[in-house]
Amino acid sequence: GAGVSQSPSNKVTEKGKDVELRCDPISGHTALYWYRQSLGQGLEFLIYFQGNSAPDKSGLPSDRFSAERTGGSVSTLTIQRTQQEDSAVYLCASSLGLIGRSSTDTQYFGPGTRLTVL
Amino acid sequence: QQQVKQSPQSLIVQKGGISIINCAYENTAFDYFPWYQQFPGKGPALLIAIRPDVSEKKEGRFTISFNKSAKQFSLHIMDSQPGDSATYFCAARSSGGFQKLVFGTGTRLLVSP
Numbered sequence: 001g002a003g004v005s006q007s008p009s010n011k012v013t014e015k016g017k018d019v020e021l022r023c024d025p026i027s028g029h030t031a032l033y034w035y036r037q038s039l040g041q042g043l044e045f046l047i048y049f050q051g052n053s054a055p056d057k058s059g060l061p062s063d064r065f066s067a068e069r070t071g072g073s074v075s076t077l078t079i080q081r082t083q084q085e086d087s088a089v090y091l092c093a094s095s096l097g098l099i100g101r102s103s104t105d106t107q108y109f110g111p112g113t114r115l116t117v118l
Numbered sequence: 119q120q121q122v123k124q125s126p127q128s129l130i131v132q133k134g135g136i137s138i139i140n141c142a143y144e145n146t147a148f149d150y151f152p153w154y155q156q157f158p159g160k161g162p163a164l165l166i167a168i169r170p171d172v173s174e175k176k177e178g179r180f181t182i183s184f185n186k187s188a189k190q191f192s193l194h195i196m197d198s199q200p201g202d203s204a205t206y207f208c209a210a211r212s213s214g215g216f217q218k219l220v221f222g223t224g225t226r227l228l229v230s231p
Contacts (some may be wrong), residue, residue, distance in 0.1 A: 004161070033218065042124075042223035043162070044205060056218065066147060093159050107162025107219065 001024065004110035006092050013082055018095045021113045025111030032075050033107060034067055035091040043091065049075065058078045082117045089114050122210050124222025139225045141208035144189065148210040152180065152219070153193050156205045165206070166193070172198050198229045223231040 005024045011018050025032050034046040045059040049069045060066070064082075069075040079086055093107040123142045124132055131137045137175045139149075154162035168175045168182040168191065181194040195202055205226050208220040 017142040035221075045218055045220070048218050093161070106164040106167070109154075110162065111159065111161050 004092055004094050004108050004114050006090075006110040008113060009111065010114045010116075014032070016081055018078065018080045018113065019082055021079075021090050021092075023075045023077070023092030023094075023110060025073065025075070025092070026108055027073075028063070029094035029096055029108075030072070031095045031107075032069055033093040033095075035093065035097060036061075037091055037112070038088045040078065046077070046090075053093045079083050079115075082115075084117045087115055087117045092109050120169065122208055122220050122222045124162045124208050126225060127223070128226040129228070131195075131227065133198065133200060133229055133231055134231075135198050136226055137191045137193075137202065137229070138225070139196045139208070140190065141180050141192065141210075141222050142188075142190045143210050145210070145212065147212045148220075149182050149213040150211040151182070151191050152211075153180075154209060154221075156207065156224075162207055168195060175212055195227075198209045199225075200229045203227055203229050206215070 004026055007022045007070055011019055016110060022105055030051045032049045036046055039042050047067045048056040065081045067077045074112040089112040091112045093109045095107045126141050129137060132209040152167035153165045155165040165176050165182050166182055167186050170186050173184050179196045182191060184191045205224045207224050208222040211219050
């Protein structure tokens, strides 16, 4: 079956421009997560959507970052006025809901979008 | 207190050897500890996971050892193979609040032929 897909796979932009990154989760998954992975670093949590609940935005690094999830499915992460320090791989993941309840209750990650800000 | 500390940052092991990656945490509310494997250009994928009510879980060549009192857990890869060369992340989930995982900083494993 189809996994989590992300687009574009690579994005090069100029400092100060806005970018939109898209995530298509696995069909039926109610939870969706965005992470940022800088070169040689771990996974930095950005935002989490669960069903119709208010998203957990506690990981967004600044007000230049925002995300929305339309119809409980596709999500878009928007970075306004991009800075060079925003360069990273942005990973999206989805899950059925409760993590760890069974072996299949885990986060499934997409391949990521590599963002380069010049 | 939400951090998971992972070591080493990188590891080189000869083919057939044992790879060991360690993680430590402070938050006693963590109740689920997965390990993820990430190959270059791919997203992380679940490798193996453990709950704190058991001290060890084994799946094939991969074993998690869990020490609840020390708040430490480790991944052991037996008979390491070049195909195991990847970045490994430990993670932990809090029993309360949102269903998000806190990840370690990752270990880059290279298994030499």
